Amino acid sequence: MKRISLALALTAAATTALTACGDHSTTATPSTPDTIEITGPADVGTPAYKVVPASDTSCAHVHHQEVVDETIASLPRINDWAWQSSGDTSGFEPCNSLSFATTTTDMPTNTSPVAIMLFHHDDFIGTASECSPPIAEVTTSGFDTVIVTYRYPEQGDSSVGMSGRATVTFRWENDALVKSGDIPDRLAQLAGCEL
Incomplete structure (x- = not known):
């Protein structure tokens, strides 16, 4: 099924309706637009679509910070370090097939782990x-x-000037997570686990 956003049409209709009212004390509250589902061929006189209210789109109502913070609370400690209890949700998009959020340890340094x-x-x-x-x-x-670029010190680098980079790509395909990318031996050795 195809979905077509009606954001512009609904916004224009709401603006026109509010302007026509003449009551300037009322302000429109932005909301998630409804969508149209194209259902395919229909009998004459029967529309081949239906309007799906935005409230039926469950991903639009997810509380980003709450989901991420609950996930952080479930993560095991790393080397006895606790994770910061509130993570960065800027990469988290619950409407996407794959997205991410990050956190690091309390009192982080340049070499601290990042979950x-x-x-x-x-x-x-x-x-x-x-x-x-x-x-x-x-x-x-x-x-x-989701594309992750790790950093690590090449031979002779300081921890502040880590010049090594390695990129790993995660893709959601056929209801499964697929990982690709080459991890240099030095990064694998320094990390101490399989990346």
Whole structure:
């Protein structure tokens, strides 16, 4: 089924309706737009679509911070360090097939572990790695891909000037998480776990 957003049409209709009322003390409250589901061929006189109210879209009502904070509380400690209780939800999008959130340890340093929590919609499916090495960047691509760039010290680097980089891609395909990318031996050795 295809879904077509009616955000512009509904916004225009709401604006027109409010303007026509003449009551300028009322303000419109933005809301999630309804969608149209195209259902296919129909009999003459029967529309081949139905309007699905925004309230039926469960992902639009997820409390991002609450989901992430509950997930952090379930994570095991790393080397006896506790995780910060409130994570960064900027990469968490419950309407996506795959998204992420991050947290680090209390009193972090440049080499502190970073837990990358992966979510299928609003369901936590695991962390990007068991040992959570430092990261340079985590991004999303489309609605189904998370790209993690780890950082690590090359020979002779200080912990502040880590120049090593390794990228791992996570993609949600056919109802499963698929991981790809090459991990240099040095990063695997320093991390102390399988990445």
